[in-house]
Amino acid sequence: MAQVIVVTSGKGGVGKTTTSAALATGLAQRGKKTVVIDFDVGLRNLDLIMGVERRVVFDIVNVIQGEARLSQALIRDKRVENLSILPASQTRDKDALTKEGVAEIIEELGKDFDYILCDSPAGIEKGALLALYFADQAIIVTNPEVSSVRDSDRILGVLQSKSKRAEEKREKVKEHLLVTRYDAGRVERGEMLKLEDVREILAIPLLGVIPESESVLKASNTGTPVIMDAESVAGQAYKDAVGRFLGDELPHRFLDPEKKPGILKRLFGGRAA
Amino acid sequence: MSQTLPETFRLRAGNFNLLVLRLLDPRPEAVLPALGDQFRRAPGFLRFAPIVIGLGDLEASPEEVDFRALIEGLHALEIVPIGTSGGQPAMRQAAQAAGLPPLRAMGGRDAEELPGPAAAPEPAAAPLPPPAESGRPSLVVTEPVRSGQRIYAAGADLVVTATVNPGAEVIADGHVHVYGALRGRAVAGARDNPEARVFALNFDPELIAIAGFYAVREQLGDAASGRPTQVWLEGEELRFGPLG
Numbered sequence: 017m018a019q020v021i022v023v024t025s026g027k028g029g030v031g032k033t034t035t036s037a038a039l040a041t042g043l044a045q046r047g048k049k050t051v052v053i054d055f056d057v058g059l060r061n062l063d064l065i066m067g068v069e070r071r072v073v074f075d076i077v078n079v080i081q082g083e084a085r086l087s088q089a090l091i092r093d094k095r096v097e098n099l100s101i102l103p104a105s106q107t108r109d110k111d112a113l114t115k116e117g118v119a120e121i122i123e124e125l126g127k128d129f130d131y132i133l134c135d136s137p138a139g140i141e142k143g144a145l146l147a148l149y150f151a152d153q154a155i156i157v158t159n160p161e162v163s164s165v166r167d168s169d170r171i172l173g174v175l176q177s178k179s180k181r182a183e184e185k186r187e188k189v190k191e192h193l194l195v196t197r198y199d200a201g202r203v204e205r206g207e208m209l210k211l212e213d214v215r216e217i218l219a220i221p222l223l224g225v226i227p228e229s230e231s232v233l234k235a236s237n238t239g240t241p242v243i244m245d246a247e248s249v250a251g252q253a254y255k256d257a258v259g260r261f262l263g264d265e266l267p268h269r270f271l272d273p274e275k276k277p278g279i280l281k282r283l284f285g286g287r288a289a
Numbered sequence: 290m291s292q293t294l295p296e297t298f299r300l301r302a303g304n305f306n307l308l309v310l311r312l313l314d315p316r317p318e319a320v321l322p323a324l325g326d327q328f329r330r331a332p333g334f335l336r337f338a339p340i341v342i343g344l345g346d347l348e349a350s351p352e353e354v355d356f357r358a359l360i361e362g363l364h365a366l367e368i369v370p371i372g373t374s375g376g377q378p379a380m381r382q383a384a385q386a387a388g389l390p391p392l393r394a395m396g397g398r399d400a401e402e403l404p405g406p407a408a409a410p411e412p413a414a415a416p417l418p419p420p421a422e423s424g425r426p427s428l429v430v431t432e433p434v435r436s437g438q439r440i441y442a443a444g445a446d447l448v449v450t451a452t453v454n455p456g457a458e459v460i461a462d463g464h465v466h467v468y469g470a471l472r473g474r475a476v477a478g479a480r481d482n483p484e485a486r487v488f489a490l491n492f493d494p495e496l497i498a499i500a501g502f503y504a505v506r507e508q509l510g511d512a513a514s515g516r517p518t519q520v521w522l523e524g525e526e527l528r529f530g531p532l533g
Contacts, residue, residue: 170436
């Protein structure tokens with residue numbers, strides 16, 4: 017049985033699509049057959065982050081409306097085996113998505129894939145509700161900042177009441193917290209919420225902490241999921257998160273602002289040490 | 290007419306804890322001396338206290354009970370009977386004819402029907418409040434109450450064993466207990482019960498209301514300390530005090 021995982025946050029701009037691209041790539045690198053679906057119909061982005069925007073012919077709306085077969089719309093990633101992308105439509109709006117249509121797509125994908133990642137749009141309206149409806153697991157992407165934490169809290173409540181599992185009163189959706197854009201220096205200066213504060217309010221297990229990193233923007237602009245950049249701390253942190261998701265026991269890294277001078281010291285001050 | 294008349298009354302529901310005098314013997318001349326004896330041993334205990342006459346344990350016909358004599362005798366002992374509880378319809382009617390209306394216990398169950406120890410209250414060394422009714426319903430929530438969620442315990446207390454997050458609302462017709470951090474809104478005594486309270490282990494709410502009287506965070510000042518706190522209503526003012 018394929019696992020359906022929604023990547024969601026409530027708030028926009030916190031890193032859902034970056035995370036979807038990184039985790040999907042990471043799962044595929046670990047040999048899991050993975051497909052990632054862009055639910056942000058009208059504001060299609062995932063294809064850009066995954067670097068497949070020039071290969072999009074059909075999209076999820078075409079499939080739902082019977083204009084294309086699912087196999088025609090799926091884009092196979094050229095760099096990583098086992099990875100496919102189902103893009104969103106840029107020219108339609110979220111009303112083009114239907115619950116029945118999405119159900120059919122997920123059922124069909126479930127025959128071929130181990131993991132189906134649903135990259136949710138921001139908000140708590142139709143697109144976001146459909147992205148989380150079929151989820152077995154949820155990755156809650158949160159920035160260490162009050163409005164992001166509150167929106168994540170809200171989306172957790174929606175998951176508990178509006179997902180298919182909640183409606184059918186089955187075992188509840190498994191929740192994971194992923195804190196992104198974590199800047200340990202700014203946390204120390206009191207400009208950002210502490211990890212403990214975020215965890216205390218959201219009260220769900222921590223999958224990982226992705227440090228703020230310039231490599232994320234660079235990765236987005238070049239269409240390379242940041243997890244493929246082994247030099248980048250964000251890439252390493254995503255790799256750890258994928259490992260934890262698959263059951264590896266890994267300590268959380270990059271929580272400490274001392275790390276930065278540490279790296280510089282290693283590069284320039286090695287002899288003095 | 291733009292001139293409004295001064296307000297002369299307000300009608301509000303109230304819940305009260307009352308002692309129940311469960312009659313085992315229909316004869317006032319048998320009950321009153323024993324009762325008087327017990328009350329003399331606990332001086333000051335329940336002087337002029339309102340009391341409910343429990344009829345459920347009484348094995349007698351309505352004709353055998355002289356309610357008027359009983360009422361008179363209780364008044365002489367400085368006890369004020371205000372109504373009856375339990376018993377057969379004919380018995381209740383007889384009591385009502387004598388000026389004691391039937392009362393319904395909270396939660397739809399008569400205190401009469403609950404198993405209890407002795408019929409009359411044991412003489413207490415110190416005046417103790419009457420025991421809370423064990424049948425009182427409550428709603429228990431063990432998951433965090435999240436932003437945008439609203440939980441209402443209708444006709445009941447609400448017990449939350451996790452946190453109530455900012456943007457969440459917990460409402461009860463009875464008390465609200467939060468055994469975590471209370472960071473959202475809490476409303477107790479939602480149907481105008483001024484006796485209801487809010488209890489929280491970590492008191493840091495956005496809004497507190499009891500029986501319609503409320504305070505927003507800005508008005509709470511130091512009361513929203515994050516410490517264990519209870520809130521109750523005194524007249525029309527919210528009061529805050531430490532827990533434990």
